[in-house]
Amino acid sequence: MLGYWxxxxxYQDWLKSELVSLTVTHEANIRFYAPLIEKVYIFNLDPVKKVIAKLYSPLGRPAKNxxxxxxxxVVMLHCQIHDPTKFxxxxxxxxxxxxxxxxxxxxxxxxxxxxxxxxxLWLLDNPQKAIRKPKSKGRKRPKSGKKLxxxxxxxxxxxxxxxxxxxxIEKRPESILxxxxxxxxVLPSSKLGLLGNPNKLAIAGDGAPLLTGATPYGKRICDCPSKxxxxxxxxxxxxxxxxxxxxDSYHDQWFYGHTLYSITSADSKNDLPLYLRLVQGSRNDSVTFVVSWAELLHLYPDFKFSKALLDAAHDVYDIYRLLHANETEPFIDLNNRAKGNNTFPGPINVDENGVPICLEGLPMLxxxxxxxRCRIKWRCPHHKDSSKCSKKHECSPSAYGRVVYTKPIWDLRLFTPTPRNSKAWKHVYARRTTVERTFKRILVDYKIELANARTKKxxxxxxxxxxxxxxxDAQVAVVKPNILEKIGLETFSKSA
Incomplete structure (x- = not known):
């Protein structure tokens, strides 16, 4: 039974009163924890009640606090403590x-x-241990910089x-979290404008290795060593x-553990994550993205995602199809192993980036x-001075120069609305690193790898x-609650 909430x-009124009473004997500690106090002062937990209320029985002893x-x-992680016992x-x-x-x-x-x-809050009885045979890496070592x-x-x-x-999948163990x-x-950050325009959000997705604290070799329960x-x-x-x-494609080495996958707002200067998922270390990012994307749309029905910035591991035709169905423009780096057929209806071929090549062998503009009309227009590279073109008589007699149109529907991977490798495409794609900075904040700044945890939960x-x-952290910089001034600590300090 859920007790008094x-x-x-x-809480804000109680906190100010409590801090005032502690000021006389613990002023130094209050000043030390001032950044943390400002964070929890704006941390509104009221919406959580409706999320978790159904997890409590209507009968029995009320759950307090x-x-x-x-x-x-949340305070525990701020203090970079990962063990509730120590906290x-x-x-x-x-x-x-x-x-x-x-x-x-x-x-x-x-x-x-x-x-x-x-x-x-974890909707599964997660087994603490498993008894099975050891599993080897089982696959060929990928080339440098490549993923499994x-x-x-x-x-x-x-x-x-x-x-x-x-x-x-509705009944995921992590769905409540x-x-x-x-x-x-996420929603408070969105209201403060920290994510960008919710009607046309750009997102970036990627996975990062998370090494478990458990051994990959397991603990023996047989008596073979005695023999x-x-x-x-x-x-x-x-x-x-x-x-x-x-x-781990970044360090070019095997790791034993999980992959933390994040979908981050690419319009956020603070690199704020919208969605997290934890999967097995061997899972390919393209597989994780499809499931994560479906869950993201289900979790945020009021958000409109205009762009998806993904690395070459996501360069799969079906992912382009998935994004096209949601009217989300793909910005995906090409994977050399997945080259398509670089032809389209018409007498001119295209290069690997979907740019038409004119009869003289030059990329069109x-x-x-x-x-x-849902199509991209391309002009002759010599349209300013057709005399420079050796094929002008074979190409087009028009003074405007040869014009070619490509339609994304012909090949969603090649004919992206923003041409791949154009200045506009590179400018947008440069924001893909926002998801990598999210991992830096989670793994390095808050040092969760030091938790040495041994379960997915x-x-x-x-x-x-x-x-x-x-x-x-991002919200405090905008709201600026100035809690020390509200409890009169500055005035007390000066009068002392």
Whole structure:
């Protein structure tokens, strides 16, 4: 049963009163935690109540301090602490930190209370261990800078077909956490204009390796070593059953763990994530994107996504088809392994970037995209001085010069509305690195890899809390609550 829920306004009034009473003996600590105080002061948890209310039974003992526990978890990540056991010790030793989280004096929760909340909001009984045989890397080492291909040929097409039919997996274990990220972080950032125009958002998607704290070799439960057999294939105990071997294309090395996939607003100067998903380390990004895209549209029905900025791992014809169905313009780097047939209706061929080549062998000049006729106009490269063209008599007698039109519908990959490798295309695509900076904030600034977690649940919790902190950092810079002035600390300091 969900107990009393202190509203955000009530928490703000209580926090100011509590900090004023602590000023006399803990002024230094309040000043030290001032950036954190400003973050939690604007962190509105009221929308979470309707998201998690259905997870509590209408009968039984009321669950207390639920918003305070959620706030405390965000505070924990801000303090770069990843273990609730260590955080509870710190919480009980610091009256200021206790007040920041919203706990009354003498009511600081125990470690088990935090873990109960983590269990409740993860919609699956996640096995702590698995007994199976060890798994090898199993695939050929990719070339430098390349990613692992999809395990199952045609899987992207099948997933795209399902996505276009509107099929979305509703009962995902992480779905509640994704909704909390949306309600408490993404939507407030959108209202402050930190994401860009919600009616034409550009997004960037990519995956990053996340090494698990569990061993890839498992723990022996057989007695083979006593018999002198040290390389047996007997079943072993694995403490992270969802982890497997993946390929880190940036460092050109194998890793054992998961892949953290993020869809980030490319219009945000603060590199703010909209959506997070955790998958096995071996999964190809093209497969993850299809599922993530379908869930993103389902999670944010009021947002309109105008552009999708993706790397070469997403250069699959079916992904272009998926984006075209949502009227989202693709900005995807070409994958040399997936070259198409560079021809189109007409006497002129095109290069690998979809640019028509004139009879003289020169790339034609882009003359803009016609929205009313859904086609791209190309002009003769010598239209200013046709005398320079050796093929002018064979090409076109017109003084305007030869004109060619290409339609994206002919080949969604080659004939992108914004021609690939044009200045406009490069300018937009340069923002794809925003998703890499998101990973830097989550993995480096908030150091979630130091959590040394061993289950998918713990890893996703850490990533979600780091993402919420990232949004709050950006929101504070705009809202500027100036909490120290509101509690009169500046006046007290001067009079002292």
């Amino acid at each position: 202190r509203t955000h306004v009530e 639920q918003p305070e526990l959620l706030r405390a978890l 509870v010790d710190k919480l009980r030793a610091s009256p200021v930190l206790r007040a920041i989280c919203g706990f009354e004096k003498g009511e600081t929760p125990g470690v088990g209370t935090f873990y109960d909340l983590l269990e409740r 291909p999809a395990k199952h040929p045609g899987i992207v097409k099948r997933l795209v077909d399902r996505a276009l039919k509107g099929q979305v 994704q909704k909390i990220l949306k309600e408490c972080a 002198g057999i040290y390389r047996c294939k007997c079943k072993r105990v694995f403490t992270d059953p969802d982890a497997n071997w993946g390929w 882009n003359w803009g995209f016609s929205n009313d 713990r890893w996703f919790w850490q990533a979600t809390l780091a993402a919420i902190n990232q949004h709050l």
